[in-house]
Amino acid sequence: MSTLPLLRFPQGLFPELRAQLLTDSSRETFALLFGQRHRVGEHELIKIVSAHYPRPQDYEDQGLAHLRLKRQYIYDRLVEVQQRGDVDTLIDVHTHPFCSQGAAFSGTDDRDERAFHSWLTDTLDDIHYASIVLSRSDYAARLWRREAEGSVACPARIKTQVVSENWPCAGDPALADIALAEADPEHGFLARSVLALGLDNLRRMTHGQRLAVVGVGGLGSVIAENLIHTGFQALDLIDPDRVEITNLNRIVGAYYQDAVENRLKVEVVRDHLQRINPRAEIGAHAFGVEDEAALSVLAQADWIMLATDSQYSRFKAQEIALRFGIPLISSGVNITVTDGEITDMSGEVIVARTGDRLCLHCLGRINPTEVAAEQHKNDFLGQELVRRGYVDGQEVKEPAVKTLNSLISSMAVDALVNQYTERQLHKPLWIYENNEGACIYPDYHSVETRKKYCYFCAGE
Ligand SMILES: [Zn+2]
Ligand SMILES: [Zn+2]
Incomplete structure (x- = not known):
C-alpha cells in the first residue's frame, strides 16, 4: 500500500485548474489551493477544498520561465487561510508551459518554496504547505515538512474522484505500459472482461x-x-x-x-x-x-x-x-x-x-x-x-x-x-x-x- 501523501481533489476541480492555468502557453501562471490536512496513522492526506486564481494585476512579473506575485496577494491569502475555519493548508500550483511532458520542480522552485515554508512555519501555527507543478501533460507534487534539518519536501500524489479527471504523475508508468497478466486472451481470467470493457478501462480500474x-x-x-x-x-x-x-x-x-x-x-x-x-x-x-x-x-x-x-x-x-x-x-x-x-x-x-x-x-x-x-x-x-x-x-x-x-x-x-x-x-x-x-x-x-x-x- 502506497504511503505517499495524497492530494485529493473534489469532482471537477483538477480539470478546472488545468484549464485556467494552461490556456496561456506564453508564460507561467499560478493558483493557490486551500486544503484540509488529515493525518491518519501513517497516512497523510490533503483534501483540496477550493482554488484561488490571481488576477493579472496580482502578478509582479510573469514570463515563460518565471513568475512573481505581489506581496499583497500572498498576504491576503494568508489572512484568508487563517480566517476560514475549514482549511489549514496552502497548496501552490504553477505551470512550466515550456515543458510538454515530465513536469519537475526547478532549482528556483526548490529555493523559493523552501524559503516560503520555513517562513510559514516560523510565522504561523499549524498552516501546512504543499506544491504542484504542471507541464502540459503531467504533474509533480510534494508536501513540505519541518524536520530537524529544516524544510524537507516529500513527493505526493494527486487523486481525483474519477480517474479520467486525473493526470499522470511525471515519471510514473504510462497507462498503456501497465502489464495486466489477467487480460491475456488465452490464459487470463479477465480475457472476456477485456472484450467487453476494453484493456485501457481495465487498467484504469485495476491499477493503483x-x-x-x-x-x-x-x-x-x-x-x-x-x-x-x-x-x-x-x-x-x-x-x-x-x-x-x-x-x-x-x-x-x-x-x-x-x-x-x-x-x-x-x-x-x-x-x-x-x-x-x-x-x-x-x-x-x-x-x-x-x-x-x-x-x-x-x-x-x-x-x-x-x-x-x-x-x-x-x-x-x-x-x-x-x-x-x-x-x-x-x-x-x-x-x-x-x-x-x-x-x-x-x-x-x-x-x-x-x-x-x-x-x-x-x-x-x-x-x-x-x-x-x-x-x-x-x-x-x-x-x-x-x-x-x-x-x-x-x-x-x-x-x-x-x-x-x-x-x-x-x-x-x-x-x-x-x-x-x-x-x-x-x-x-x-x-x-x-x-x-x-x-x-x-x-x-x-x-x-x-x-x-x-x-x-x-x-x-
Ligand atoms: Zn449533502
Ligand atoms: Zn517552476
Missing part, C-alpha cells in the same frame, strides 16, 4: 485502485464478489459481525459450517474472494466503520462501497467519505410485508462524489433519530428512543431475499464501473422497484428536491 466495502452481509458480499470478478485487485472488507445460520440465504461465500463455527463475515468473504483470485489483495477488518481503526483503512480507499443497513454506520461512512474527500457508492434495499403480503420490494444506488454537493444527508437518506438511537443503543438515550416509539427496537429482523440483494449489488458495481468507463452519462441516483413489475430508473426527483445548503456536503 483500492476499494473499501463497508458491510459484507447480503449486499456487501455480493458487491465484493462482483468487484473481484470485474477485476479489481485490492479490496478492504469492513464488518464486525459473525456468520449466523439465518445469514445463509444471502451471503456469498458463507457455508453452513461457517455459521456453525460462527466465523467472522470478513474472513469468510475474504477466503471466498481469494479462491476466485489468489493474487488479489484482500484486507479483512473485523470492526465497524464507526471504530477508530476504520479511519486508516478508509483514508486509503479510492471508493467506499457502502452496504450496511445500520443508520449509524451509514452516517459514519458518509461523514468519513466527505471528510477525506473520497467518493462513495451507497446501496440499500427495502422489503415491506403487510399482513403477510409483500407491499414493497425496492432498492437504490447512490453515487456521492465529493464536490457534487450531494450526499446521503441532503437526499434525506439518513434519519438523525435512528442514528442517535443506534449510536447510544447501550445507554439510556437509545433505550428511551425505542421505548417512546421514535425508532424500532434494535433487534428487529428485516425481511431479506438474495434476488433483490444481488440486483442492487450488481447495479452498485455497474455504477462504479461506469465511473471508470464513462460509457453512460453520470446519474447519481438509481432506483430498482419490483412491485407492479420490475423496473430500473434514475431518480431525478430526489436529486432536484434534495435539501439545499447541506451542512455535510456543500461546505466551502
Whole structure:
C-alpha cells in the first residue's frame, strides 16, 4: 500500500485548474489551493477544498520561465487561510508551459518554496504547505515538512474522484505500459472482461485502485464478489459481525459450517474472494466503520462501497467519505410485508462524489433519530428512543431475499464501473422497484428536491 501523501481533489476541480492555468502557453501562471490536512496513522492526506486564481494585476512579473506575485496577494491569502475555519493548508500550483511532458520542480522552485515554508512555519501555527507543478501533460507534487534539518519536501500524489479527471504523475508508468497478466486472451481470467470493457478501462480500474466495502452481509458480499470478478485487485472488507445460520440465504461465500463455527463475515468473504483470485489483495477488518481503526483503512480507499443497513454506520461512512474527500457508492434495499403480503420490494444506488454537493444527508437518506438511537443503543438515550416509539427496537429482523440483494449489488458495481468507463452519462441516483413489475430508473426527483445548503456536503 502506497504511503505517499495524497492530494485529493473534489469532482471537477483538477480539470478546472488545468484549464485556467494552461490556456496561456506564453508564460507561467499560478493558483493557490486551500486544503484540509488529515493525518491518519501513517497516512497523510490533503483534501483540496477550493482554488484561488490571481488576477493579472496580482502578478509582479510573469514570463515563460518565471513568475512573481505581489506581496499583497500572498498576504491576503494568508489572512484568508487563517480566517476560514475549514482549511489549514496552502497548496501552490504553477505551470512550466515550456515543458510538454515530465513536469519537475526547478532549482528556483526548490529555493523559493523552501524559503516560503520555513517562513510559514516560523510565522504561523499549524498552516501546512504543499506544491504542484504542471507541464502540459503531467504533474509533480510534494508536501513540505519541518524536520530537524529544516524544510524537507516529500513527493505526493494527486487523486481525483474519477480517474479520467486525473493526470499522470511525471515519471510514473504510462497507462498503456501497465502489464495486466489477467487480460491475456488465452490464459487470463479477465480475457472476456477485456472484450467487453476494453484493456485501457481495465487498467484504469485495476491499477493503483483500492476499494473499501463497508458491510459484507447480503449486499456487501455480493458487491465484493462482483468487484473481484470485474477485476479489481485490492479490496478492504469492513464488518464486525459473525456468520449466523439465518445469514445463509444471502451471503456469498458463507457455508453452513461457517455459521456453525460462527466465523467472522470478513474472513469468510475474504477466503471466498481469494479462491476466485489468489493474487488479489484482500484486507479483512473485523470492526465497524464507526471504530477508530476504520479511519486508516478508509483514508486509503479510492471508493467506499457502502452496504450496511445500520443508520449509524451509514452516517459514519458518509461523514468519513466527505471528510477525506473520497467518493462513495451507497446501496440499500427495502422489503415491506403487510399482513403477510409483500407491499414493497425496492432498492437504490447512490453515487456521492465529493464536490457534487450531494450526499446521503441532503437526499434525506439518513434519519438523525435512528442514528442517535443506534449510536447510544447501550445507554439510556437509545433505550428511551425505542421505548417512546421514535425508532424500532434494535433487534428487529428485516425481511431479506438474495434476488433483490444481488440486483442492487450488481447495479452498485455497474455504477462504479461506469465511473471508470464513462460509457453512460453520470446519474447519481438509481432506483430498482419490483412491485407492479420490475423496473430500473434514475431518480431525478430526489436529486432536484434534495435539501439545499447541506451542512455535510456543500461546505466551502
Ligand atoms: Zn517552476
Ligand atoms: Zn449533502
